[in-house]
Amino acid sequence: MSELISQLESALDASSLLLGDAISDKYYADWSGAEPCPPGALLKPRTTGELSTIMALCHQYNQSVVVQGGLTGLAGGATPKLGEFAISLERMSGVTEVDITGMTLTAEAGTPLQLIQEAAEKHDLFLPLDLGARGSCMIGGNIATNAGGTEVLRYGMTRAMVMGLEVVLADGTVISSMNKLIKNNSGYDLKHLFIGSEGTLGIVTRVVLQLQPKSLGSHTALCALNSYESVTKLLITLKRSLGSGLTGFELMWDNYYDKVMEVIPDLTSPFAESHSYYLLVEYKDNDLVSGAERFESALFEQLESGLLTDALIAQSNQDAATFWQIRDGIGELFQVLGPVSNQDISLPIVEIGGFAVDMDRRLKEKYENINVLLWGHIGDNNLHVCAYTGLVEDKVRINRDIMLMIGEYGGAITAEHGVGVLKREFLSLSRSDSEIALMRTIKLAMDPKNILNPGRVI
Ligand SMILES: Cc1cc2nc3c(=O)[nH]c(=O)nc-3n(C[C@H](O)[C@H](O)[C@H](O)COP(=O)(O)OP(=O)(O)OC[C@H]3O[C@@H](n4cnc5c(N)ncnc54)[C@H](O)[C@@H]3O)c2cc1C
Numbered sequence: 001m002s003e004l005i006s007q008l009e010s011a012l013d014a015s016s017l018l019l020g021d022a023i024s025d026k027y028y029a030d031w032s033g034a035e036p037c038p039p040g041a042l043l044k045p046r047t048t049g050e051l052s053t054i055m056a057l058c059h060q061y062n063q064s065v066v067v068q069g070g071l072t073g074l075a076g077g078a079t080p081k082l083g084e085f086a087i088s089l090e091r092m093s094g095v096t097e098v099d100i101t102g103m104t105l106t107a108e109a110g111t112p113l114q115l116i117q118e119a120a121e122k123h124d125l126f127l128p129l130d131l132g133a134r135g136s137c138m139i140g141g142n143i144a145t146n147a148g149g150t151e152v153l154r155y156g157m158t159r160a161m162v163m164g165l166e167v168v169l170a171d172g173t174v175i176s177s178m179n180k181l182i183k184n185n186s187g188y189d190l191k192h193l194f195i196g197s198e199g200t201l202g203i204v205t206r207v208v209l210q211l212q213p214k215s216l217g218s219h220t221a222l223c224a225l226n227s228y229e230s231v232t233k234l235l236i237t238l239k240r241s242l243g244s245g246l247t248g249f250e251l252m253w254d255n256y257y258d259k260v261m262e263v264i265p266d267l268t269s270p271f272a273e274s275h276s277y278y279l280l281v282e283y284k285d286n287d288l289v290s291g292a293e294r295f296e297s298a299l300f301e302q303l304e305s306g307l308l309t310d311a312l313i314a315q316s317n318q319d320a321a322t323f324w325q326i327r328d329g330i331g332e333l334f335q336v337l338g339p340v341s342n343q344d345i346s347l348p349i350v351e352i353g354g355f356a357v358d359m360d361r362r363l364k365e366k367y368e369n370i371n372v373l374l375w376g377h378i379g380d381n382n383l384h385v386c387a388y389t390g391l392v393e394d395k396v397r398i399n400r401d402i403m404l405m406i407g408e409y410g411g412a413i414t415a416e417h418g419v420g421v422l423k424r425e426f427l428s429l430s431r432s433d434s435e436i437a438l439m440r441t442i443k444l445a446m447d448p449k450n451i452l453n454p455g456r457v458i
Pocket residue numbers: 030031066067068069070071072073074076077078089109130131132133136137138139140141142143144145146147148149150198199200202203204205331416417420453456
């Protein structure tokens with residue numbers, strides 16, 4: 001047994017260190033489809049102090065580690081590489097405080113997102129971060145990936161709701177920056193170094209989040225449009241008429257919509273005719289009397305102006321849930337489509353329509369029998385692409401083709417999911433040499449031995 005393992009054994013109790021067959025295969029990979037690999041050891045600290053001890057020892061012995069939250073990441077960042085020790089945050093879980101005056105919530109990094117949402121809800125408050133993986137992903141993972149989700153249009157990405165952090169650095173140093181102040185310009189705002197850095201600069205252990213008052217009314221509509229230009233015009237119009245109450249603007253191209261209808265047995269299209277684009281619009285406010293009227297009249301005006309071809313306003317929570325089921329149908333599609341290139345990219349909103357047409361044409365010229373499904377959080381300039389031929393060998397080639405096209409258009413190779421290992425080779429398509437050089441300088445300064453999530457991002 002190595003000296004490092006014996007030192008860890010002396011420092012930790014038996015439940016915090018697992019080796020060999022005692023490590024469940026759940027820790028071998030995240031959801032990204034990256035090649036599973038058993039970690040050399042699995043460490044499950046219960047406190048920041050224990051984690052600090054672990055990192056100080058790993059630093060002393062040059063042992064590289066991979067940080068694991070809920071393992072729902074789609075960029076392969078939490079999948080171990082040969083010889084790495086995995087550090088799971090799952091035992092550092094719990095909401096420790098809800099401050100109803102300052103509307104903040106303090107939690108440990110291993111707390112599942114859904115638990116945090118529920119804790120806020122008990123006080124009629126709301127964390128404006130929601131994603132399909134809410135039951136499994138952890139707040140530390142959300143912060144490490146600067147997760148997006150379905151409320152970004154109104155509230156921004158995870159970064160916008162983090163007020164304070166506690167972090168353990170590669171050498172075990174604890175940085176406590178549990179700020180609760182909205183205004184605090186006392187020097188560098190260090191939390192931003194860690195948000196979105198995918199575990200390469202430090203391990204998030206505790207967080208302070210800004211909550212929001214819960215909206216009293218929520219209104220949802222499923223709309224049909226016949227051109228991408230109408231979509232962008234509608235976005236501007238609704239932003240003006242509905243203001244900050246516009247929380248959802250989720251576009252589905254007909255290829256995506258039709259596939260969802262074909263595959264999910266309990267869904268049928270609520271429209272009598274087919275359309276080129278389908279759009280889920282959501283509006284939230286606190287005026288129970290006039291909110292519904294304001295929403296309806298904003299949509300009615302656009303039906304009259306001809307921007308909208310059709311619009312169905314949810315008459316019940318069940319209707320709204322059905323509209324969201326269509327939008328979230330991709331989860332069920334993934335289970336039946338076989339090997340797919342699943343991309344999450346960003347472009348200026350005005351360019352997405354043209355990019356989609358160009359990409360579809362170029363992929364169809366190159367691959368026989370390719371299917372390209374498109375949908376996305378268009379209000380946040382985020383396009384999702386699912387392209388597949390049924391052949392596993394095409395998946396990597398299609399990934400590359402789409403990455404190169406996004407590079408040509410000057411877009412972002414990842415909007416939400418992060419770079420991890422799967423997009424690392426494409427980073428220079430979205431970032432300049434000088435930006436990447438500065439990233440390397442920061443990494444070297446904070447983790448000179450390159451033991452923390454090595455080979456991820458840069
Ligand atoms: C069904 C489904 C829907 C999804 N929807 C969305 C969506 O709408 N928007 C979106 O942005 N993402 C989405 N994702 C991706 C994923 O859920 C997010 O990236 C999530 O934030 C990852 O959290 P996690 O706890 O699972 O992290 P993990 O997968 O465990 O880790 C992700 C990365 O963060 C690092 N990390 C984890 N915890 C910490 C920590 N405490 N400190 C430092 N580094 C850490 C890991 O090393 C890894 O690099 C979805 C995934 C699935 C499966």
